[in-house]
Amino acid sequence: xxxxxxxxxxxxxxxxxxxxxxxxxxxxxxxxxxxxxxxxxxxxxxxxxxxxxxxxxxxxxxxxxxxxxxxxxxxxxxxxxxxxxxxxxxxxxxxxxxxxxxxxxxxxxxxxxxxxxxxxxxxxxxxxxxxxxxxxxxxxxxxxxxxxxxxxxxxxxxxxxxxxxxxxxxxxxxxxxxxxxxxxx
Numbered sequence: 257x258x259x260x261x262x263x264x265x266x267x268x269x270x271x272x273x274x275x276x277x278x279x280x281x282x283x284x285x286x287x288x289x290x291x292x293x294x295x296x297x298x299x300x301x302x303x304x305x306x307x308x309x310x311x312x313x314x315x316x317x318x319x320x321x322x323x324x325x326x327x328x329x330x331x332x333x334x335x336x337x338x339x340x341x342x343x344x345x346x347x348x349x350x351x352x353x354x355x356x357x358x359x360x361x362x363x364x365x366x367x368x369x370x371x372x373x374x375x376x377x378x379x380x381x382x383x384x385x386x387x388x389x390x391x392x393x394x395x396x397x398x399x400x401x402x403x404x405x406x407x408x409x410x411x412x413x414x415x416x417x418x419x420x421x422x423x424x425x426x427x428x429x430x431x432x433x434x435x436x437x438x439x440x441x
Contacts, residue, residue, distance in 0.1 A: 266293050276430035286368045293361040302382035304328050304340045308391040312411035315349050320405040324424040333376040347398045349409045355390035388440045414441040
């Protein structure tokens, strides 16, 4: 992965994007999280989410539960971060990774469950890596039975993508705005 972000102004960015950088509680996963511009060690990355750039803007997904999200998900045993991104993009968005992952940052997740979500995942601390990459939409989402069931894939210009995500997930909307400000989109 390449590093597009200068961290000299991290405090300023945290002030301008408070909902992204603020500590969060993810009740659904019994996690406390904190976003940072620091790249975590690869062996502690449990999840990868991609701001997937294509003609027309960013690729976005909506599942059968109404959740709006950036494509990405959980690593499988022995997968690299790039392999996870490739698989998740295809499963959730029908997208092919066409360029390198350019990381933005990651959310540190402190798990409060008695055991990891899956036995191979880092525990009790893991990271959810966020990256930007060029993609092409090549198929319908494959929707594996053990994954999210995606019912809509769309591409929107970055500002519209942030607004669309912000109706469901304000920190993800701020991530898109941060990536735009850093000229990554």
